[in-house]
Amino acid sequence: MCGRTRRQALGLGLRLGVGAGAALLLSGHTPYGQWVVYRKKHLLIGCHKADPGAYDLAKQVVAQLDAHLPAAKSRVARAPHAGRLASLLATAQMDVATLSGSEAAAMQAGSGGFAPYGPVALRLLLPLGDRLLIARADFPERHAWLVTAALAGTDLAPEIQTAQEAAVPWHPGSRAFLEGRPEPGSD
Amino acid sequence: MRALFVLGAVAVSGFIGTAAADTSESKWQTRVVIEKQGAHCVDDPNCFNRYHPDIPAVIRANPGDMIIYHTRDALDSDLTLDSNADDLAAVDLNFVHPMTGPVHIEGAERGDVIAVTLVDIEPDEYGYTVIVPGFGFLRDIYTEPYLVNWKLSRTHAVSDQMPGIRVPYEAFMGSVGVLPGQPEVESWLERERLLGEAGGVALPPQPIGALPSAVCGPEGSGKDQCLRTIPPRENGGNMDVQQMQIGTTLLLPCFIEGCGLFVGDVHYAQGDGEVSGTAIETGAVVTVTVDIRKGEGAFIKGPEVEGGAQIKNIEPSKFYQTIGLPLKAAGEVPPPHSYLDSQKIADLTNLSEDLTLAARDALIKMIDYIQRKHGLTAEQAYILSSVAVDLRIGQVVDVPNYVVTAVLNEDVFAE
CATH class of the missing domain: 2.60.120.580 (Acetamidase/Formamidase-like domains)
Known part of the structure; x- marks a missing residue:
């Protein structure tokens, strides 16, 4: 179970927005330099239409982040299908998404329908029921720590064990929070 | 009554039968x-x-x-x-x-x-x-x-x-x-x-x-x-x-x-x-x-x-027009000017011979008009401006204030 209470952690969250902006500035593959303006302002939570329940879940994630980590200025981004999420994640146009375990594993391996996008290095932020909240592997540790802190212990993720196996490896920032270690330094 | 229907059908059928020679059969295009x-x-x-x-x-x-x-x-x-x-x-x-x-x-x-x-x-x-x-x-x-x-x-x-x-x-x-x-x-x-x-x-x-x-x-x-x-x-x-x-x-x-x-x-x-x-x-x-x-x-x-x-x-039969001048607030650097990295632009409230700034002024005034007159939200007004407002150059001689106007096609508002 969480080593640090959610409320303790959330007090540290207000700095996420600026940090997220810096991280998203690395989104060098976006075709419009201007488009980065939006994606550095907001933490996009990806989902896709082919998984109807994922849209509601993403909206719940955003609601929790709005309540507990408002500086993230989180927004839902609904792709038409999982392949579009792979494209956006692979090209650093998006950092975080909700996926099923099988989708996450296939995307990580670049297999099946995700082959055109190549392997996408993903890390687990939190399991959310029968889906996973994943991030790009280069999502900063501190941001992962803060997002996990905002969601762990809520109705979306009431009981989390870092020992539990998942389709993709844990993000070290999320693991740090769940194991009670302090917020990582600024990235 | 039934006999009449059949007769009519035959007549129509006969008419269709002659349709093989109608205009649809004659082709010239590649x-x-x-x-x-x-x-x-x-x-x-x-x-x-x-x-x-x-x-x-x-x-x-x-x-x-x-x-x-x-x-x-x-x-x-x-x-x-x-x-x-x-x-x-x-x-x-x-x-x-x-x-x-x-x-x-x-x-x-x-x-x-x-x-x-x-x-x-x-x-x-x-x-x-x-x-x-x-x-x-x-x-x-x-x-x-x-x-x-x-x-x-x-x-x-x-x-x-x-x-x-x-x-x-x-x-x-x-x-x-x-x-x-x-x-x-x-x-x-x-x-x-x-x-x-x-x-x-x-x-x-x-x-x-x-x-x-x-x-x-x-x-x-x-x-x-x-x-x-x-x-x-x-x-x-x-x-x-x-x-x-x-x-x-x-x-x-x-x-x-x-x-x-x-x-x-x-x-x-x-x-x-x-x-x-x-x-x-x-x-x-x-x-x-x-x-x-x-x-x-x-x-x-x-x-x-x-x-x-x-x-x-494509011209409207009824329109409303705003007049844009190259004016802005002190300290403001509109996005199209930002790459010039000019403190001079930031400090001025009136730029010289600047159509981009005049267009911005006209458009902002038009969006304000659409909201005020027609009750649209700011986003709706911006969208409407994108599809039914024409930015036009008024003049490029009356220094320093070149004019760009925004012309709203008022025909888009259903009677």
Whole structure:
């Protein structure tokens, strides 16, 4: 179970927005330099239409982040299908998404329908029921720590064990929070 | 009564029987059709989204042929009538703009001009207008994604999100052009590189998502030289000029053998300025004919248009106009001026001979008017301005205050 209470952690969250902006500035593959303006302002939570329940879940994630980590200025981004999420994640146009375990594993391996996008290095932020909240592997540790802190212990993720196996490896920032270690330094 | 029905049926049948000789049986046109294949450009051998002379023609056509392009929307999107702003946030802009073609025009060669006459545009039933964060003329003011879904017919567009608005059908090709030659590619890349280094908005080649992948993709033979489709250039492309209506003729200089004529990005309707960054965007079936003007490339170095009454036919019967001057607040640096990194611009409240700032002033005043007079939200007013407001130059002599006006087509408000 969480080593640090959610409320303790959330007090540290207000700095996420600026940090997220810096991280998203690395989104060098976006075709419009201007488009980065939006994606550095907001933490996009990806989902896709082919998984109807994922849209509601993403909206719940955003609601929790709005309540507990408002500086993230989180927004839902609904792709038409999982392949579009792979494209956006692979090209650093998006950092975080909700996926099923099988989708996450296939995307990580670049297999099946995700082959055109190549392997996408993903890390687990939190399991959310029968889906996973994943991030790009280069999502900063501190941001992962803060997002996990905002969601762990809520109705979306009431009981989390870092020992539990998942389709993709844990993000070290999320693991740090769940194991009670302090917020990582600024990235 | 039954006997009468049978008699009538026989009579009708007999009439139909003679229909074998009606006008539908007489043909003279040669039709060259480039159809869509698959859901998206990546699935379609007739589709590409970068410009390079090595992109192979998908079909050949003769001057005078009816060339029929089945085109995709500008974002190569999956948007539908029930889409919302959450869907817009997941658009992958690497896929902009899907073009249909290119078509090799028999007999055309470098140094010629091709005259492309727009014969018809049959729009899809769905179109959209969006505010894309970070894009558009007022991108510093409208920073959140916004989506309006339109229901289209051959007469007008309506939207549940824009109640009381009917936008007339005034379709044109947002993008139409020819492939560049190798000298043009090298020249244009260099000038855009220099602009980018100076802080301007210039997009370098992006192999990810680029089509055709054999030429422009990550392993493509020309991956470092495939031009993006966002800026219009001397080869045409994304010009977004609404006067190019059905019946007008677009002149394009030819840079390679066969020219490589492409079409896409149809706009169902658009104001001069396309201020939100998009018109009413839709896929369509576009028919053109082409003639060759031998050697006229010596005089026509970029796209030019010949037209007639079309320019009058798209005028409103009732309008409201705001007058824009190059004025701003002290300390303000509008986005188009930011790359100049000028403290002088920041400090001034009145810029000299500045059409961009005058256009911004006129547009902001128009959006205020639409909200005040017609009760639309700021986002709705910005969207409406993108599809039904024309930015026009008033004068470029009365220093320091050049004038740009914004003209609202008041016909869009349903009686």
